[in-house]
Amino acid sequence: MKKWIVMLLVLMAGLTMAACNKGPQPEERFAAYVDEWNDQDFNKMYDYLSADAKEKVSKNDFANRYKKIYEDLNIKNVKITFKKPEEVKEKDGKVQFPFSVQMDSIAGKISFDHKAVLTEEEQNDNKNWYVNWDTTFIFPDLEEGDKISLSMTPAKRGDIVDKNGVGLAVTGKVSEIGIIPGKMGDQEEEIITKVAELLRLEPGNIKKELSASWVQPEHFVPLKKIPGDDTELLEKATSIPSVSNRSVEARVYPLGEAAAHLIGYVGPITAEELEKAGSGYQSSDVIGKRGLEQVFEKQLKGENGVKILIKKKNDSEAVLAEKPVKDGESVQLTIDSGLQQSVFNELKDEVGSAAALHPVTGETLALTSSPSFDPNMLSLGASAEEWKALQENDKEPLLTRFKASFAPGSVMKPITAATALEAGAVDWKKTYDINGKSWKKDSSWGGYSVTRVTEANGPVNLEKALILSDNIYFAMAALDLGKDKFTKGLQSFGFEEDIPSYGYPLEQSKIGDIDSDIALADSAYGQGKIQMNIVHLAATYTPFANKGNMIQPILVKEEKPGTVWKEKVMSEQTATAIQDALVKVVADPSGTARSARIPNYPLAGKTGTAELKAKQGEKGKENGFFVAYNPENPELLIALMVEGVEGRGGSEIAVNKVKKIFEGK
Numbered sequence: 001m002k003k004w005i006v007m008l009l010v011l012m013a014g015l016t017m018a019a020c021n022k023g024p025q026p027e028e029r030f031a032a033y034v035d036e037w038n039d040q041d042f043n044k045m046y047d048y049l050s051a052d053a054k055e056k057v058s059k060n061d062f063a064n065r066y067k068k069i070y071e072d073l074n075i076k077n078v079k080i081t082f083k084k085p086e087e088v089k090e091k092d093g094k095v096q097f098p099f100s101v102q103m104d105s106i107a108g109k110i111s112f113d114h115k116a117v118l119t120e121e122e123q124n125d126n127k128n129w130y131v132n133w134d135t136t137f138i139f140p141d142l143e144e145g146d147k148i149s150l151s152m153t154p155a156k157r158g159d160i161v162d163k164n165g166v167g168l169a170v171t172g173k174v175s176e177i178g179i180i181p182g183k184m185g186d187q188e189e190e191i192i193t194k195v196a197e198l199l200r201l202e203p204g205n206i207k208k209e210l211s212a213s214w215v216q217p218e219h220f221v222p223l224k225k226i227p228g229d230d231t232e233l234l235e236k237a238t239s240i241p242s243v244s245n246r247s248v249e250a251r252v253y254p255l256g257e258a259a260a261h262l263i264g265y266v267g268p269i270t271a272e273e274l275e276k277a278g279s280g281y282q283s284s285d286v287i288g289k290r291g292l293e294q295v296f297e298k299q300l301k302g303e304n305g306v307k308i309l310i311k312k313k314n315d316s317e318a319v320l321a322e323k324p325v326k327d328g329e330s331v332q333l334t335i336d337s338g339l340q341q342s343v344f345n346e347l348k349d350e351v352g353s354a355a356a357l358h359p360v361t362g363e364t365l366a367l368t369s370s371p372s373f374d375p376n377m378l379s380l381g382a383s384a385e386e387w388k389a390l391q392e393n394d395k396e397p398l399l400t401r402f403k404a405s406f407a408p409g410s411v412m413k414p415i416t417a418a419t420a421l422e423a424g425a426v427d428w429k430k431t432y433d434i435n436g437k438s439w440k441k442d443s444s445w446g447g448y449s450v451t452r453v454t455e456a457n458g459p460v461n462l463e464k465a466l467i468l469s470d471n472i473y474f475a476m477a478a479l480d481l482g483k484d485k486f487t488k489g490l491q492s493f494g495f496e497e498d499i500p501s502y503g504y505p506l507e508q509s510k511i512g513d514i515d516s517d518i519a520l521a522d523s524a525y526g527q528g529k530i531q532m533n534i535v536h537l538a539a540t541y542t543p544f545a546n547k548g549n550m551i552q553p554i555l556v557k558e559e560k561p562g563t564v565w566k567e568k569v570m571s572e573q574t575a576t577a578i579q580d581a582l583v584k585v586v587a588d589p590s591g592t593a594r595s596a597r598i599p600n601y602p603l604a605g606k607t608g609t610a611e612l613k614a615k616q617g618e619k620g621k622e623n624g625f626f627v628a629y630n631p632e633n634p635e636l637l638i639a640l641m642v643e644g645v646e647g648r649g650g651s652e653i654a655v656n657k658v659k660k661i662f663e664g665k
Helices: 002-022 026-038 042-046 051-056 059-072 188-199 203-210 231-238 256-263 271-277 291-295 297-301 337-347 375-380 384-391 409-423 462-468 471-481 483-492 517-524 534-539 572-587 652-663
Strands: 076-081 094-105 108-123 126-131 147-153 167-179 221-226 243-252 265-268 286-290 305-311 317-323 352-357 364-370 432-434 458-460 564-566 604-612 621-629 637-642
Touching (some): 026 042, 026 108, 026 126, 042 059, 051 126, 059 147, 167 188, 167 231, 188 221, 203 221, 221 243, 243 375, 256 291, 256 337, 256 364, 256 375, 265 375, 286 291, 286 297, 337 352, 337 652, 409 483, 409 604, 409 621, 432 471, 462 471, 462 572, 471 517, 483 517, 534 637, 572 604, 621 652, 637 652
Antiparallel strands (some): 076 094, 094 108, 147 305, 167 221, 167 243, 352 364, 432 458, 604 621
């Protein structure tokens, strides 16, 4: 028995000695190196390098080179794969292991197979296996002394065009003004001062450009791009000694301020935008800053072509990865550029907005906001002075008014009428006996009352109420209808919803909190807390031309025209009857839109004046509205709003502008 115990102890001791003699294993050592590589801990990777490798590169240079290459090439998702062999073959104190590398780069996927040689050596009194690293570990074709470079082919930005293919945002030619420093002679300070004043540039910035390391006396040093049609500025600039120009490509906006809020503009990408945009953008790129240039940025931009090259010491090149250029896609709108210009021309001296729809197809034919700005100036680079003028302008030319929502005033009344008729709260024969210009429900309203413009004592029916735009009638009708049915009716017209698939983000039209009879009465004629955007307002009139169906507005040509957004928001009978009344709003001598009459051209429409004031009894700001279309040939429906019409004729201003647009068709 004792003999067996002795033999067991001897066997265990032998196994222990064998384990102690085994030492570090090269496959375990390389697996640990691969783990650090996958974690991109380049400082720790360096600790695994052989003495020979460390003689060729310092720890700092090693780590920085990896970091710079990975950052410059936008390397992500690095995965190094090493499968431990079942048998390790050692020769002269060296072993060789195959491994695979995969990564994503700015030019697409990069993958390669490579072999690592590990040497057993002693470093810092520690014997272990170390990697015989060289630059081919980064990329197999990258030898010592080679350089990595990027070759970029910019993608052509897609155009934005109107329904007929007319350009609204295109790649065009502009003039670039610059200085040839060798021709300045002894007038350098004088020339820089003149150019800075003319081009609205800082003299210090001009001097900085002229002193750049690449500049030679004969070089053209670009300073500013200006619109190609600004011949006056170009002539003044080039009359200065040493100042020259050249034609270059740039994003141009043929309609200028007439479509600026809709189309937007592009500009150099900022550091913040670059970080947010992620891959696919470089610091030298432009990006959509607002409008449809921003909304359709991804589609319009395309993808730059990128080629990663390894430039060899013998001047030859090896392609590491390549992504072909993919030009941006064009976007075709339903906009009619001629009508867009006409509508803006009517609005440009006012503060306001307008939407023009085809009432049967829902196509947005024009969408404008006034005052506006020159997108060509902003895209090419506005000066600080020009930006300040825009930002401090009391009329807020940078505000996109067709995106915002406003109290609609009396243009709301046809919607209230349809809702009350469908719910049975009123009919065409029912009348309210109204006397005087003001009315209140009872003493519970205190000092508050509803007022109307026209005093017509006696019974008032719905047709007369629409023709005369009688606030009191609609307030009474809303109280008979009740809050719940009124709210449900407005929701059936798309209030509290986004317009489906509309190409431009708009504020929702809102009902607001109807928390009292006074709020209900005021909401019936477009006051209270009712808010509507101009596109939705135009859309709510489409049921009158479509047998009670509300058509979905569209802005992009590829959307299906004539799509019903809200089916049967009213019966065909109700739609026809309200349309007949809207014709009389224009045709009747007492109608509020009688000045819109055009010989041999019928119009159906409704005026509105929304008063914005803190409390009753005060005079507030007034916005004038007019919505109109031809009921016999419904191809154009215009909703137009002018701000600040108080003391200037109220909605009459909007009526006259819409009339001129129809006359110009």
